[in-house]
Amino acid sequence: MKILVCVTSVPDTTTKITFTDNNTKFNKAGVQFITGPYDDYALARAVELKEKLGGTVTVLNVGEADTEPVIRKCLAIGADDAIRVNADPTDAFFVAEQIAAIAKENKYDLILMGRESIDYNGGQVHGIVGELLGMPSISPVMQLDIDGDTARIVREIEGGKESLEAKLPLVLGCQEPIAEWKIPNMRGIMTARTKPLKVVEPTSKDTLTNVSGYELPAPRGNVKMIPADQVETLIQLLRTEAKVI
Amino acid sequence: MATPYFSKRNLQFLLHEVFRAEELTQYEYFSAHDRETFNLALDSATSIADTLMHPYLKEIDKNQPELRNGQVTVHPKVRDYLKAMGDAGLIGAGFSFEHGGQQLPELISSSIGFILMAANNGMMYTGLTSGAAHLITSFGSPELQAAYVPNMLAGTWQGTMALTEPQAGSSLSDVSTTAYPQPDGSYKIKGQKVFISAGDHDATDNIIHLMLARIEGAPRGTKGISLFVVPKYRLDGTDNDVTSTGIYHKMGQHGVPAMHLTMGERDDCIGYLVGEPHHGLPYMFQMMNEARIGVGMTAAAIATAAYHAALQYARERPQSRRLNEKSQLDSPQTPIINHPDVRRMLLFQKAVTEGSLSLLLEAARLYDISQVAEGDEKENAFLLLDLLMPMAKSYPSEMGVQSVSQSVQTFGGYGYTEDFPVEQLYRDIRITPIYEGTTGIQAQDLLGRKMTMKGGKAPQLLFAEISKTIAEAGTFDDLKPYADQLTAELKRTQDVMMALMPHAQQGNIERYLSDATLFLDLMGIVVVAWQWLKQAVVAKQALLTQNPQGDELAFYEGKIHTMKFFFHYEVPKTLGLAVRLKDTEVLTIVSEKELAL
Ligand SMILES: Cc1cc2nc3c(=O)[nH]c(=O)nc-3n(C[C@H](O)[C@H](O)[C@H](O)COP(=O)(O)OP(=O)(O)OC[C@H]3O[C@@H](n4cnc5c(N)ncnc54)[C@H](O)[C@@H]3O)c2cc1C
Ligand SMILES: Cc1cc2nc3c(=O)[nH]c(=O)nc-3n(C[C@H](O)[C@H](O)[C@H](O)COP(=O)(O)OP(=O)(O)OC[C@H]3O[C@@H](n4cnc5c(N)ncnc54)[C@H](O)[C@@H]3O)c2cc1C
Numbered sequence: 001m002k003i004l005v006c007v008t009s010v011p012d013t014t015t016k017i018t019f020t021d022n023n024t025k026f027n028k029a030g031v032q033f034i035t036g037p038y039d040d041y042a043l044a045r046a047v048e049l050k051e052k053l054g055g056t057v058t059v060l061n062v063g064e065a066d067t068e069p070v071i072r073k074c075l076a077i078g079a080d081d082a083i084r085v086n087a088d089p090t091d092a093f094f095v096a097e098q099i100a101a102i103a104k105e106n107k108y109d110l111i112l113m114g115r116e117s118i119d120y121n122g123g124q125v126h127g128i129v130g131e132l133l134g135m136p137s138i139s140p141v142m143q144l145d146i147d148g149d150t151a152r153i154v155r156e157i158e159g160g161k162e163s164l165e166a167k168l169p170l171v172l173g174c175q176e177p178i179a180e181w182k183i184p185n186m187r188g189i190m191t192a193r194t195k196p197l198k199v200v201e202p203t204s205k206d207t208l209t210n211v212s213g214y215e216l217p218a219p220r221g222n223v224k225m226i227p228a229d230q231v232e233t234l235i236q237l238l239r240t241e242a243k244v245i
Numbered sequence: 246m247a248t249p250y251f252s253k254r255n256l257q258f259l260l261h262e263v264f265r266a267e268e269l270t271q272y273e274y275f276s277a278h279d280r281e282t283f284n285l286a287l288d289s290a291t292s293i294a295d296t297l298m299h300p301y302l303k304e305i306d307k308n309q310p311e312l313r314n315g316q317v318t319v320h321p322k323v324r325d326y327l328k329a330m331g332d333a334g335l336i337g338a339g340f341s342f343e344h345g346g347q348q349l350p351e352l353i354s355s356s357i358g359f360i361l362m363a364a365n366n367g368m369m370y371t372g373l374t375s376g377a378a379h380l381i382t383s384f385g386s387p388e389l390q391a392a393y394v395p396n397m398l399a400g401t402w403q404g405t406m407a408l409t410e411p412q413a414g415s416s417l418s419d420v421s422t423t424a425y426p427q428p429d430g431s432y433k434i435k436g437q438k439v440f441i442s443a444g445d446h447d448a449t450d451n452i453i454h455l456m457l458a459r460i461e462g463a464p465r466g467t468k469g470i471s472l473f474v475v476p477k478y479r480l481d482g483t484d485n486d487v488t489s490t491g492i493y494h495k496m497g498q499h500g501v502p503a504m505h506l507t508m509g510e511r512d513d514c515i516g517y518l519v520g521e522p523h524h525g526l527p528y529m530f531q532m533m534n535e536a537r538i539g540v541g542m543t544a545a546a547i548a549t550a551a552y553h554a555a556l557q558y559a560r561e562r563p564q565s566r567r568l569n570e571k572s573q574l575d576s577p578q579t580p581i582i583n584h585p586d587v588r589r590m591l592l593f594q595k596a597v598t599e600g601s602l603s604l605l606l607e608a609a610r611l612y613d614i615s616q617v618a619e620g621d622e623k624e625n626a627f628l629l630l631d632l633l634m635p636m637a638k639s640y641p642s643e644m645g646v647q648s649v650s651q652s653v654q655t656f657g658g659y660g661y662t663e664d665f666p667v668e669q670l671y672r673d674i675r676i677t678p679i680y681e682g683t684t685g686i687q688a689q690d691l692l693g694r695k696m697t698m699k700g701g702k703a704p705q706l707l708f709a710e711i712s713k714t715i716a717e718a719g720t721f722d723d724l725k726p727y728a729d730q731l732t733a734e735l736k737r738t739q740d741v742m743m744a745l746m747p748h749a750q751q752g753n754i755e756r757y758l759s760d761a762t763l764f765l766d767l768m769g770i771v772v773v774a775w776q777w778l779k780q781a782v783v784a785k786q787a788l789l790t791q792n793p794q795g796d797e798l799a800f801y802e803g804k805i806h807t808m809k810f811f812f813h814y815e816v817p818k819t820l821g822l823a824v825r826l827k828d829t830e831v832l833t834i835v836s837e838k839e840l841a842l
Binding site: 014016018020027029030032068069072073076181183184185186187189190192193 | 249253254277278279281282284285286288289292293329332333334335338346347349793794795796797800
């Protein structure tokens with residue numbers, strides 16, 4: 001079983017987001033980067049499948065050198081080797097093209113991704129990669145088992161779950177509870193240092209999209225206190241102001 | 246969002262910018278590491294702290310361990326935590342490859358301890374196990390090592406430090422637990438131990454006591470004490486006659502049972518000698534610095550968690566209007582962080598906690614160098630560490646208690662309730678100036694031994710180190726006044742020493758040491774001032790060379806501001822201390838005349 005896991009290096013969820021260059025660039029200074037949480041689920045399942053069925057797990061990231069700590073962590077968790085496509089991941093299509101190019105060269109049985117990144121939350125890359133490779137792409141996958149060349153999958157659909165079977169190779173976007181996040185152990189951390197990390201150049205440098213500006217949402221308003229006996233008012237406000245019901 | 250319990254940014258700043266952790270990898274012993282292995286180890290610890298420790302902070306406080314029918318039950322999450330730590334290889338990460346570790350520097354291991362203890366200091370189990378296992382790997386036979394260490398590092402067996410007895414607390418030379426030699430080379434142990442942390446519980450499958458005892462007929466005093474491995478269950482699974490005869494109900498740290506143990510009630514408690522007979526205390530003393538860094542870290546961690554809780558609260562709690570707007574009752578109330586008195590309390594907490602952490606990391610780095618360097622470098626690191634240890638244990642714990650008190654104060658009435666964690670943390674931290682050598686004992690160690698050992702070489706080395714920081718700081722206009730102030734402080738401590746030395750020279754040790762604790766307080770302020778100046782120099786360089794923006798700018802400027810706070814609010818306290826220390830009026834030494842107290 002040859003598994004490719006595509007991972008993002010994204011700002012920690014507690015990061016205060018700021019921009020530079022006239023609000024056209026995300027300010028990375030002082031930001032803690034982490035592996036995309038959904039990618040972490042995909043990786044955890046990949047490592048479990050490898051432990052069960054044998055084979056290899058390769059980690060792939062499209063990003064510049066500053067994503068290497070995240071790649072190293074994936075190696076410490078149990079991936080065997082890694083590839084970094086040395087480019088700014090400017091949009092989902094560009095990223096998907098890079099992933100597809102690597103996949104064509106290496107013929108993976110499974111390409112696992114997160115259901116979505118947590119920086120831009122596009123949820124598109126797996127779909128595009130599937131299209132570019134002519135493979136089925138399924139998301140969001142909550143359960144995955146492999147039986148010979150068949151994958152048994154449970155995925156979330158609006159209001160319920162769907163059970164599927166599909167032949168390998170496949171592209172899957174993963175989410176919990178497909179596996180539990182793994183905490184790298186010290187031995188893994190030490191061996192990760194010597195596992196191969198290949199840096200390759202992108203197949204193209206075309207920029208398809210350009211950011212003309214970022215804008216932060218308006219700061220959240222203050223708490224509104226509603227007396228306990230005025231439930232009607234509360235429901236009204238939840239409907240009209242908070243728009244959650 | 247949950248309240249943060251420590252600042253990752255600050256830890257990264259101290260480890261990588263101030264203490265340049267990666268430079269340690271130039272020593273052969275640490276050469277398998279790099280910045281990433283350090284960060285990943287810290288990350289793994291943080292994951293464990295976030296998921297298995299911090300969520301249970303209060304629950305563990307509320308559910309104290311109980312002793313029923315001879316069994317001690319602790320919170321079920323303790324087992325999960327120990328297993329996770331064992332699986333992650335974090336209990337013995339600092340051990341050599343040969344002993345199943347990864348040769349992680351103490352600088353990083355102690356930072357891991359800091360993170361764990363900030364998350365939930367009631368889960369103080371793994372530090373004890375690694376301390377106990379380290380005694381076995383350092384002094385025990387290969388057989389003892391093979392039999393005990395792997396399960397301890399895996400988190401399935403607990404290790405303890407079993408020193409204290411009812412009549413032997415501060416005075417370990419009075420240990421009376423006795424070991425009777427057996428024909429097979431083992432010993433039968435008889436006696437009692439009190440206050441043994443994690444001394445019995447159900448979260449591991451066995452408990453391994455590293456116990457001080459006196460071999461029958463051994464000389465009196467410190468030279469007759471030996472070290473033994475005394476397991477709860479023997480290797481064949483049979484009970485080893487270590488009975489839990491009592492459990493203490495403590496003020497804080499409720500997660501860890503402190504046990505009263507009786508050995509040999511049925512005359513069937515076997516112990517195995519570690520190393521040579523009669524070397525127990527020297528062995529313990531060699532481990533002392535590590536253990537004391539651990540306690541200092543626990544104190545710094547608890548105070549840090551309390552500070553972050555107070556800081557968040559102060560930003561969110563509106564109360565009153567600013568002093569210059571008092572009359573404007575229509576204007577909304579201001580968050581209390583805008584009141585100078587609250588800001589003073591917060592700056593005090595930041596100054597104490599971040600200053601303490603810096604001092605402890607300094608000690609940890611010296612520990613590493615003292616282990617792996619050679620020649621003069623090794624010797625000097627060792628002396629410096631020895632000298633700094635009383636301050637590195639006592640400043641974080643004594644000042645930490647005051648800092649958490651100010652955290653409670655920041656919350657006003659709410660701080661005194663169980664709705665917030667600070668009341669618990671206030672109880673938890675209170676033990677830190679007591680165990681692992683009380684402050685009084687640390688003070689005597691400092692003034693009675695370390696200031697004068699090797700002809701006073703250690704303080705000379707310390708002053709030389711501090712002078713290096715002073716010289717660096719002196720090159721920046723806005724830091725120079727503080728550099729000058731620290732120079733004056735060094736002079737002040739020398740004056741105090743000059744005033745005290747004659748008592749020692751005349752052999753009046755009681756007088757020489759009567760105010761040793763105040764001398765320790767004085768030295769604590771001086772070395773933490775040094776740490777703040779050191780941090781300010783690094784922050785200043787970053788401001789000048791990195792053009793930081795936003796939070797980063799605020800971070801570095803906050804460092805310099807807190808350094809100033811320390812010098813303007815804390816350092817002046819040395820004045821009063823020095824006046825008393827040089828005072829000739831003697832009021833605390835017992836005299837012939839009986840005076841009412
Ligand atoms: C420095 C930087 C600059 C950026 N600039 C722009 C920009 O100018 N315009 C813009 O629109 N977006 C930009 N992005 C966002 C980036 O394009 C997206 O993160 C990426 O394209 C994925 O898009 P998505 O959110 O649709 O991912 P999703 O489709 O939500 O991701 C699904 C899964 O695809 C995989 N995946 C996604 N991205 C990568 C990757 N880079 N490497 C490996 N696997 C991946 C992961 O498994 C992920 O869980 C930038 C990101 C960074 C870090
Ligand atoms: C929660 C908890 C956990 C503990 N865990 C452990 C453990 O795991 N293992 C273990 O072995 N022990 C443990 N201890 C014991 C602890 O180390 C002792 O309590 C401590 O060393 C003090 O000893 P003591 O209680 O007998 O106090 P004493 O020695 O009686 O001290 C009482 C007071 O007298 C002062 N004093 C004593 N001698 C002198 C002197 N010569 N000069 C000046 N002042 C002096 C002390 O500073 C102190 O203020 C623990 C204690 C507690 C409370």
